[in-house]
Amino acid sequence: MASDNNTNYDLYELSESDFEIVDDQPEIFGWDVKDTHKNKVGEVYELLFDEETLKVRFIVIDMESNDVNLEEGRVLIPIEKVEFDLENDEVRMPGVSVTNLLALPLYEKGRIINHETDLEIERALDKAEAGAPIPPGSLYVGKTKFYEKRQQGFIAGDDNEGL
Numbered sequence: 034m035a036s037d038n039n040t041n042y043d044l045y046e047l048s049e050s051d052f053e054i055v056d057d058q059p060e061i062f063g064w065d066v067k068d069t070h071k072n073k074v075g076e077v078y079e080l081l082f083d084e085e086t087l088k089v090r091f092i093v094i095d096m097e098s099n100d101v102n103l104e105e106g107r108v109l110i111p112i113e114k115v116e117f118d119l120e121n122d123e124v125r126m127p128g129v130s131v132t133n134l135l136a137l138p139l140y141e142k143g144r145i146i147n148h149e150t151d152l153e154i155e156r157a158l159d160k161a162e163a164g165a166p167i168p169p170g171s172l173y174v175g176k177t178k179f180y181e182k183r184q185q186g187f188i189a190g191d192d193n194e195g196l
Contacts, residue, residue, distance in 0.1 A: 052053060076098055
């Protein structure tokens with residue numbers, strides 16, 4: 034994989050290659066994909082792999098068949114963002130919601146994938162859901178002393194003279 038921002042990654046669609054998933058790994062093509070809320074958001078359509086390392090980099094999710102009224106289209110999810118439920122033949126995406134999926138760029142066969150694509154996907158997956166709980170370790174913002182002092186000096190009906 035190249036480190037230059039303008040260099041395209043050499044990724045290949047598994048189904049169009051001479052490669053196959055090794056025997057001890059699950060065949061996930063067609064498996065349901067579930068978001069963090071256990072909604073079906075699509076199915077595994079394709080796997081993109083690096084021919085040099087022989088590792089899958091992305092799962093291509095086809096959102097045609099979903100339970101949350103997503104528009105048809107295909108999106109890329111980095112393989113490290115998913116978990117495989119071997120008992121139920123499902124791919125789960127903890128921390129990935131419909132909000133994240135809507136922000137992802139659409140994938141089309143032959144699309145150039147490079148560092149900029151990685152950044153676009155990362156930004157989409159970092160988007161917080163409206164009303165989602167604040168993650169542990171987040172910074173909280175409260176009133177500053179300056180603001181409190183201004184509020185205390187305000188006298189109602191005095192046309193803001195106390196500010």
